[in-house]
Amino acid sequence: MVIRNVRNFDRMDTIYYEAHKNLYINLTNRCSADCVFCIRNFADGVYGYNLRLSKEPTTEELIGALEGLDLSKYREIVFTGLGEPTIRLDVVLAVTSWLKSQNIRVRLDTNGQATLINPGRDIISELKSAGIDSISISLNAESEEKYNKLCRPVHKNAYGAVLDFIRQARKAGISTRVTVVNVPEINLEKCKKLADDLDSDFHIRALSEAASKEV
Numbered sequence: 001m002v003i004r005n006v007r008n009f010d011r012m013d014t015i016y017y018e019a020h021k022n023l024y025i026n027l028t029n030r031c032s033a034d035c036v037f038c039i040r041n042f043a044d045g046v047y048g049y050n051l052r053l054s055k056e057p058t059t060e061e062l063i064g065a066l067e068g069l070d071l072s073k074y075r076e077i078v079f080t081g082l083g084e085p086t087i088r089l090d091v092v093l094a095v096t097s098w099l100k101s102q103n104i105r106v107r108l109d110t111n112g113q114a115t116l117i118n119p120g121r122d123i124i125s126e127l128k129s130a131g132i133d134s135i136s137i138s139l140n141a142e143s144e145e146k147y148n149k150l151c152r153p154v155h156k157n158a159y160g161a162v163l164d165f166i167r168q169a170r171k172a173g174i175s176t177r178v179t180v181v182n183v184p185e186i187n188l189e190k191c192k193k194l195a196d197d198l199d200s201d202f203h204i205r206a207l208s209e210a211a212s213k214e215v
C-alpha cells in the first residue's frame with residue numbers, strides 16, 4: 001500500500017512512505033555531504049515517491065500525520081529520506097521519544113556527521129535518551145582520501161568524525177550497521193574489516209539504493 005501525506009503542504013510532499021515492511025520518514029532534503037552517487041543528483045526519490053520537499057515538516061506536523069496510522073504493523077520506523085536527518089536533530093529526538101512511548105522500534109539512517117552538523121552537543125547521549133534502537137551509518141570508504149573524493153563532505157575531518165560517531169554509538173550500547181555503496185572505487189573487503197573492527201554489522205547497498213538508505 002502506498003502512503004502519502006498531503007496535509008498542510010503547498011503541494012504533495014511525501015514526509016513518510018512505506019517499503020520493506022518499514023515506514024520511512026523524509027525530514028529534509030539538506031545534507032552535509034554531496035556524494036557522487038547520491039540519488040538526489042539523478043532522481044527525485046525512490047520507489048516512485050517524489051521525496052523533494054516544498055517545506056520541511058515540523059515535529060507537530062509529523063506526529064500529527066503519524067498519529068492516524070497503525071504504526072504497530074511496521075518492523076521499524078526509519079529516519080532517512082532524501083537528505084541527512086540529523087540536520088534536524090531536534091525533530092529526530094522529539095519524534096523518536098514519541099514513537100518509543102508507544103513501544104515502536106526506531107532506526108536512524110545517517111551519514112554519521114551529526115557531531116559536525118550539531119557542534120557542542122552530546123549526540124549519542126541524546127539519541128540514547130530518546131530511545132533510538134539502532135543506527136545505520138553510511139561509511140562508504142575504507143580511507144579518508146576515498147571518503148572525501150566520494151562523499152565530498154562540507155566539514156573538514158568528516159571521516160574521522162564518522163568513525164568516532166560509530167565508536168560512541170557502540171560504546172553506548174546502540175546497535176550499529178555500517179553501509180557502503182557498491183562502486184568500483186572502494187575496497188569492499190577492507191570496508192567489511194573496518195565494520196568488524198567497529199563491532200558493527202555490514203551492509204553493501206546497490207548503487208540504485210544510494211541515498212534512499214533503506215533496507
Ligand code: SF4
Pocket residue numbers: 031032033034035037038039040082083084111138151210211
Ligand atoms: S548519499 Fe546520503 S550522505 Fe550522501 S549526499 Fe546523499 S543524502 Fe547526503
